Amino acid sequence: MSDNKYNPQETENRYYKIWEERKYFEIDGNKAIQEEGKNFSIMMPPPNVTGRLHIGHALTFTLQDIITRYKRMDGYKTLWQPGTDHAGIATQNVVEKQLLAEGTTKEALGREKFLERVWAWKEESAGIMTEQLRYMGVSPAWERERFTMDTGLQKSVKESFIHLYNEGLIVRGNYMVNWCTHDGALSDIEVEHEDTDGKFYHITYPFADGSGSVEVATTRPETYFGDTAVMVHPDDARYKDLIGKEIKLPLLERRVKIIADAHVDMEFGTGVVKVTPAHDQNDYEVGKRHDLEFITVFDEKGILNEYAGEFQGLERLEARETIVKRLDEEGFIVKIEDHKHQVGHCYRCKNIVEPYISKQWFLRKEVATASIEKTNAGEAQFFPPHWINSYNSWMGELRDWCISRQLWWGHQIPVFYCDDCGHEFASQEDAPESCPKCASKHLTQDPDVLDTWFSSALWPFSTLGWGNGDVEMDKLFQSDDMKNFYPNTLLITGFDILFFWVARMMMMGEHFNGQLPFNHIYLHALVRDEHGNKMSKSRGNVIDPLDMVEKYSADILRFTLAISAAQGRDIRMSTEKLEQNRNFTNKLYNASKYLQMNVETFPDMAGFCVESDLGRYMMSRLNFATKEVRKNLDEYKFNDAALVMYKFLWNEFCDWGIELSKADKGAIVELGAIFKEAMKLLHPFMPFITEHLYHQLSGTSLDDADSIMIQKFPSKTKQRKEEQKFELIMDAIVSIRRAKVLVDLANQKIEKAFVKIEGISDKDKEMMLPFISKLAKVEHLEFTDTKIENSVSDISDLCVTFIPTDSIDLAPIIKKLTKQDEKLQKEIGKLSGMLNNERFVANAPEDVLEKNRSLLADAKAKQAKVLEQLEALQK
RNA sequence: GUUCGGGUAGCUCAGGGGUAGAGCACUUCGUUGACAUCGAAGUGGUCGGAGGUUCAAAUCCUCUCUCGAACACCA
Numbered sequence: 001m002s003d004n005k006y007n008p009q010e011t012e013n014r015y016y017k018i019w020e021e022r023k024y025f026e027i028d029g030n031k032a033i034q035e036e037g038k039n040f041s042i043m044m045p046p047p048n049v050t051g052r053l054h055i056g057h058a059l060t061f062t063l064q065d066i067i068t069r070y071k072r073m074d075g076y077k078t079l080w081q082p083g084t085d086h087a088g089i090a091t092q093n094v095v096e097k098q099l100l101a102e103g104t105t106k107e108a109l110g111r112e113k114f115l116e117r118v119w120a121w122k123e124e125s126a127g128i129m130t131e132q133l134r135y136m137g138v139s140p141a142w143e144r145e146r147f148t149m150d151t152g153l154q155k156s157v158k159e160s161f162i163h164l165y166n167e168g169l170i171v172r173g174n175y176m177v178n179w180c181t182h183d184g185a186l187s188d189i190e191v192e193h194e195d196t197d198g199k200f201y202h203i204t205y206p207f208a209d210g211s212g213s214v215e216v217a218t219t220r221p222e223t224y225f226g227d228t229a230v231m232v233h234p235d236d237a238r239y240k241d242l243i244g245k246e247i248k249l250p251l252l253e254r255r256v257k258i259i260a261d262a263h264v265d266m267e268f269g270t271g272v273v274k275v276t277p278a279h280d281q282n283d284y285e286v287g288k289r290h291d292l293e294f295i296t297v298f299d300e301k302g303i304l305n306e307y308a309g310e311f312q313g314l315e316r317l318e319a320r321e322t323i324v325k326r327l328d329e330e331g332f333i334v335k336i337e338d339h340k341h342q343v344g345h346c347y348r349c350k351n352i353v354e355p356y357i358s359k360q361w362f363l364r365k366e367v368a369t370a371s372i373e374k375t376n377a378g379e380a381q382f383f384p385p386h387w388i389n390s391y392n393s394w395m396g397e398l399r400d401w402c403i404s405r406q407l408w409w410g411h412q413i414p415v416f417y418c419d420d421c422g423h424e425f426a427s428q429e430d431a432p433e434s435c436p437k438c439a440s441k442h443l444t445q446d447p448d449v450l451d452t453w454f455s456s457a458l459w460p461f462s463t464l465g466w467g468n469g470d471v472e473m474d475k476l477f478q479s480d481d482m483k484n485f486y487p488n489t490l491l492i493t494g495f496d497i498l499f500f501w502v503a504r505m506m507m508m509g510e511h512f513n514g515q516l517p518f519n520h521i522y523l524h525a526l527v528r529d530e531h532g533n534k535m536s537k538s539r540g541n542v543i544d545p546l547d548m549v550e551k552y553s554a555d556i557l558r559f560t561l562a563i564s565a566a567q568g569r570d571i572r573m574s575t576e577k578l579e580q581n582r583n584f585t586n587k588l589y590n591a592s593k594y595l596q597m598n599v600e601t602f603p604d605m606a607g608f609c610v611e612s613d614l615g616r617y618m619m620s621r622l623n624f625a626t627k628e629v630r631k632n633l634d635e636y637k638f639n640d641a642a643l644v645m646y647k648f649l650w651n652e653f654c655d656w657g658i659e660l661s662k663a664d665k666g667a668i669v670e671l672g673a674i675f676k677e678a679m680k681l682l683h684p685f686m687p688f689i690t691e692h693l694y695h696q697l698s699g700t701s702l703d704d705a706d707s708i709m710i711q712k713f714p715s716k717t718k719q720r721k722e723e724q725k726f727e728l729i730m731d732a733i734v735s736i737r738r739a740k741v742l743v744d745l746a747n748q749k750i751e752k753a754f755v756k757i758e759g760i761s762d763k764d765k766e767m768m769l770p771f772i773s774k775l776a777k778v779e780h781l782e783f784t785d786t787k788i789e790n791s792v793s794d795i796s797d798l799c800v801t802f803i804p805t806d807s808i809d810l811a812p813i814i815k816k817l818t819k820q821d822e823k824l825q826k827e828i829g830k831l832s833g834m835l836n837n838e839r840f841v842a843n844a845p846e847d848v849l850e851k852n853r854s855l856l857a858d859a860k861a862k863q864a865k866v867l868e869q870l871e872a873l874q875k
Numbered sequence: 876g877u878u879c880g881g882g883u884a885g886c887u888c889a890g891g892g893g894u895a896g897a898g899c900a901c902u903u904c905g906u907u908g909a910c911a912u913c914g915a916a917g918u919g920g921u922c923g924g925a926g927g928u929u930c931a932a933a934u935c936c937u938c939u940c941u942c943g944a945a946c947a948c949c950a
Contacts, residue, residue: 005912280950282949282950342948393877393878393945394946566889569881577898580899590912590913592909597908640889734916741903745904747904826894834893838930843929859894
């Protein structure tokens with residue numbers, strides 16, 4: 001039984017295994033076609049070890065693979081560097097949860113045992129993600145797979161830290177940071193501000209001298225224990241006399257001063273603000289300006305301390321109600337209003353984040369200065385370009401980056417404190433022998449670890465061996481990698497990590513290597529569901545890429561993502577689109593089946609000469625498609641490149657090439673060669689089916705022949721554009737088909753028809769005749785130089801066709817011609833309007849003028865024929 | 876509030892100074908062996924609105940309406 005459907009499941013896994021075994025993905029996998037001096041490098045954004053493949057991964061890795069396969073086939077020494085990320089908080093949380101289920105904690109286990117546990121789990125989990133990646137058909141250099149905490153990268157992290165530390169760019173100090181009572185210190189971008197329904201509490205603060213009170217408004221009454229001032233605006237007439245007075249905090253005996261600071265917004269609230277320097281970012285600044293006391297009222301877990309008086313021991317958020325109730329009982333609450341405001345939440349656990357004074361490590365913002373300048377000088381280019389605006393606006397407001405995290409899983413900060421003399425120093429060694437200052441052997445390492453993004457920031461060069469020492473050199477990296485692959489040619493990632501990752505790589509890459517880490521930075525958008533909603537578990541609209549691979553195929557999923565990936569636009573994923581592209585793969589399968597029904601195997605284009613008229617026409621179209629695909633891929637217009645392939649293969653090769661070949665079977669061998677070439681062009685998008693059909697048509701099999709993935713990517717050949725005759729042929733065919741519809745004989749075989757085409761030779765006519773008569777289904781087709789009487793005709797762009805007829809209903813024909821006339825009249829009006837405009841004639845470029853003149857002439861000629869026909873019919 | 880992106884055929888979206896495009900849907904027709912996951916021929920749009928620049932604007936500029944995102948915010 002001959003099968004009409006392509007079965008991807010049979011081929012995909014098998015081919016992938018062979019590719020990987022043969023090391024095609026590695027740097028020299030394409031050795032035979034590599035060209036001197038052409039290098040290409042792209043780093044895989046390392047997915048979390050804890051992760052499972054989601055649709056966003058599918059998009060980003062598909063795009064990366066398309067470019068990688070394109071470059072590899074185009075003769076570049078190609079590095080696509082794979083790896084996974086240790087993902088500090090996420091991973092630690094997973095293992096902590098496991099421990100909880102076992103009834104124990106990390107504290108009970110101890111740091112060392114806990115880390116052993118995480119490593120064990122990492123070994124188990126990392127393979128899942130990379131295995132899932134393989135189902136997508138991606139082709140990174142797996143033999144070089146890295147992990148952000150592997151031995152070599154640990155060395156490079158230490159190397160970079162120590163460098164920055166010694167330069168004074170990494171510093172430790174007491175600052176106000178974003179504090180999560182579960183996860184510890186967070187950087188600014190790890191805080192998510194969300195609209196929250198809260199309350200606005202108006203509280204009376206009595207004057208210390210008993211002469212009355214003042215009303216302050218706050219959203220966080222539980223922090224008032226830390227108030228060390230009350231402030232008003234210096235220009236606020238209402239409160240001018242209060243400045244300098246003292247108030248007594250409710251329920252406490254503590255007195256604080258009323259101060260004046262321009263930070264206060266007179267219009268907002270009561271115009272009187274409580275100042276809590278230890279628990280509010282703005283108040284922190286005010287506190288420094290006015291030299292106020294900094295009183296911290298709760299501990300790292302959010303438990304109120306002795307400053308909270310009777311409320312000591314309560315959790316900060318749970319305490320709020322209790323505190324307000326007591327204040328109300330004592331008559332300090334004036335009113336409570338509903339108030340919507342932005343509250344910072346921990347990106348990881350959604351806990352409310354507190355501004356909190358804490359001793360942390362910071363990377364100073366000065367490290368970024370040169371990278372910003374170089375980016376704006378054009379050293380790196382964004383795709384789409386508008387992203388440089390976001391990059392700049394964020395870089396412009398850059399603050400010191402808090403890089404220490406209160407976790408155990410991660411790169412432990414390589415700084416040691418001497419227990420005896422207090423000396424602090426950074427060291428490459430895991431356990432330095434002794435204090436370099438006092439030689440004491442009692443040393444303690446800083447317990448914190450680095451923000452996960454610190455090691456990710458080094459990824460574009462740490463994976464090339466930078467700072468790795470000789471750990472696994474010649475295996476995980478080569479000594480000339482930095483020379484060959486830095487800066488990376490391209491970065492492809494989602495815009496959502498522009499600040500987290502891209503900006504940090506830019507600063508670190510520039511700082512350590514004097515050059516920005518990328519030439520091009522392509523930022524893609526989000527994948528949404530068919531209604532444009534974000535995919536989420538709670539919505540239940542998540543599309544699992546692995547399900548799609550199973551149901552459709554990796555090729556179909558990849559192609560669907562690529563053809564939807566217009567720069568800067570979100571992608572809507574739908575089964576409708578997947579089905580459309582499944583139909584496309586089926587079309588390809590059946591096209592090759594047709595070819596093989598006629599010819600068994602087909603030659604490669606190299607050294608083969610296409611000679612038939614039809615072959616030369618299709619070759620000309622392939623050249624055009626090749627040019628377009630290359631151009632679009634070079635500009636990262638994945639959607640356009642994919643669409644060119646789709647249209648060429650379906651609407652040109654199948655709809656016309658194959659159909660026309662039914663009138664010239666001798667051309668089929670050439671069409672097969674052309675189709676094989678097109679498979680190479682399509683291969684980066686659909687690696688599996690192209691491999692399959694390529695071998696099928698070559699009479700080979702991947703088991704005993706080289707893969708299509710290391711064949712040369714098509715280039716435009718020297719053949720001249722040669723399409724005119726077939727444009728005439730196709731126009732005539734369509735014209736006759738239209739005329740047949742008119743006489744209600746659509747798609748039927750007819751006895752007789754005439755074609756009138758001006759200015760072609762007898763030889764051309766002879767060549768064209770079989771094509772037209774076969775595809776238009778005309779038994780006896782003749783060329784004519786004159787109008788045929790008693791016929792229905794169709795006036796097309798390039799020809800006029802006639803079908804003789806005796807008794808037919810003319811009404812629909814007249815209607816159609818009238819409509820055609822109206823349309824032409826409109827067109828003529830528009831064109832002659834332009835051409836009668838002196839300024840247009842004076843200013844427009846000659847080719848445009850020429851084009852418009854000939855368009856006008858054509859339209860007029862066509863209208864004349866239409867009118868003539870109308871007249872004849874209306875007689 | 877600042878910045879960015881969208882508003883194009885019934886639907887989903889490309890395109891982005893030189894006569895408006897695709898897929899789906901719709902109408903009509905068609906299975907003698909590539910493919911019904913198909914083929915043929917069609918219908919359908921004053922490109923959110925108003926100004927402006929230009930010989931020429933869906934495209935560039937200004938304003939405006941509307942949807943979305945990022946960043947920043949007032950206790």
